[in-house]
Amino acid sequence: MHLPLFFRTQLLSWAATHVRPMPWKGERDPYKIWLSEIILQQTRVEQGLPYYEKFVAAYPTVIHLAAAPEDELFKLWEGLGYYSRARNLHFTAKHIAGTLDGRFPDTYDDIRALKGVGDYTAAAIASFAYDLPHAVLDGNVYRVLARFFGIDTPTDTPAAKKEFTRLANELLDPERPAAFNQAMMDFGATHCTPQQPKCVTCPLQSKCVAFQTGRVNELPLKSKSLVKKERFFCYAVFNAGADTFVQKRTGKDIWHGLFDFPALEWPARPGLPETRTEMEVWLRTQFFEENSAPAFTVTHISKPYRQTLTHRQVTAVFVEIHLTDDLSAEMLAMKPFSGTLRISKADLKKNIAVPRLIDWYLQDKAGTLSLF
Ligand code: SF4
Numbered sequence: 001m002h003l004p005l006f007f008r009t010q011l012l013s014w015a016a017t018h019v020r021p022m023p024w025k026g027e028r029d030p031y032k033i034w035l036s037e038i039i040l041q042q043t044r045v046e047q048g049l050p051y052y053e054k055f056v057a058a059y060p061t062v063i064h065l066a067a068a069p070e071d072e073l074f075k076l077w078e079g080l081g082y083y084s085r086a087r088n089l090h091f092t093a094k095h096i097a098g099t100l101d102g103r104f105p106d107t108y109d110d111i112r113a114l115k116g117v118g119d120y121t122a123a124a125i126a127s128f129a130y131d132l133p134h135a136v137l138d139g140n141v142y143r144v145l146a147r148f149f150g151i152d153t154p155t156d157t158p159a160a161k162k163e164f165t166r167l168a169n170e171l172l173d174p175e176r177p178a179a180f181n182q183a184m185m186d187f188g189a190t191h192c193t194p195q196q197p198k199c200v201t202c203p204l205q206s207k208c209v210a211f212q213t214g215r216v217n218e219l220p221l222k223s224k225s226l227v228k229k230e231r232f233f234c235y236a237v238f239n240a241g242a243d244t245f246v247q248k249r250t251g252k253d254i255w256h257g258l259f260d261f262p263a264l265e266w267p268a269r270p271g272l273p274e275t276r277t278e279m280e281v282w283l284r285t286q287f288f289e290e291n292s293a294p295a296f297t298v299t300h301i302s303k304p305y306r307q308t309l310t311h312r313q314v315t316a317v318f319v320e321i322h323l324t325d326d327l328s329a330e331m332l333a334m335k336p337f338s339g340t341l342r343i344s345k346a347d348l349k350k351n352i353a354v355p356r357l358i359d360w361y362l363q364d365k366a367g368t369l370s371l372f
Helices: 003-017 030-040 045-058 062-067 070-077 084-098 108-112 119-130 139-149 158-171 177-190 276-287 345-351 356-366
Strands: 229-240 243-248 263-266 296-301 305-308 312-323 341-344
Touching: 003 158, 003 177, 030 045, 030 062, 030 084, 030 119, 045 070, 062 084, 070 084, 108 119, 119 177, 139 158, 139 177, 229 276, 243 345, 276 296, 276 312, 305 356, 312 356, 341 345, 345 356
Parallel strands: 229 312
Antiparallel strands: 229 243, 229 263, 243 341, 296 312, 305 312
């Protein structure tokens, strides 16, 4: 049998007996497919699933999503990370509800033109919602194809993108693009896995180049690994009775639109003071304008918290500061309080979207008797 036909036939018959039930499977509503695909970008299925259900319940249509306040949407997104996805989701929902009169685009190019939608997501929506013949290409598909065809092109290169896109589209069943794409995704995720693929029971084994040549663990190849830039934050958690101070992150930076505490930042971990007294002296010079510091004591210096983002490795420590006096209006207008929001700690936990790293810190604090 011709190789592409063998691949397609075997894959589809494998899929017929290996059903992976998921709430969005068989879904034809482009809005819900789009929602599930955006949630699943950089997120494991098990982690994304409850978020998908929460979003569909809160915003059953794109019109509902468009009308949602941004802070509410971010709160619902909390814990998923990569908040640019939530921002793009909101932007695109408003664009569809407004400019496109609530009608989801129905051609590949128009879907691809939506903000936050890349080639993979566009192909998934086009095939699942409209049966358009566009093959999906993600890490799973690269791996399956590189192994089965024995392809040596490093998958993180533009040349690979062209080569694998062409091949995946050639293999795609034009009569059943949705079923084929779903089968590819499931096969890569559960059978031809990165570690310990199930070669022994694989229906493609007899013609799989990697298996036949003993290269399963070697393929796919990569040309380089990503070097992550370090960032180090020292957060000042100012506590005034039941309140604390947070600020909304603006500008083109990580965690845009989320809230964090007033912070100092360095490209690497600086030598921080180790005792509370030294820390108090240091904070006066670092956080406050000359002679403007209110009376305060440092009550706790946290352990370092680390979060890995796509291009960044972020580390943060939280210095908890008890403000002993009420802050005057003059102080509130100055660094580090100007531009902050004074909020109760209870509200911070319930209603404010924070980066995951801060959420970890807050969760640790919730386990102690005094919240801060
Ligand atoms: S034989 Fe192994 S490496 Fe080849 S496609 Fe099947 S699971 Fe993947």
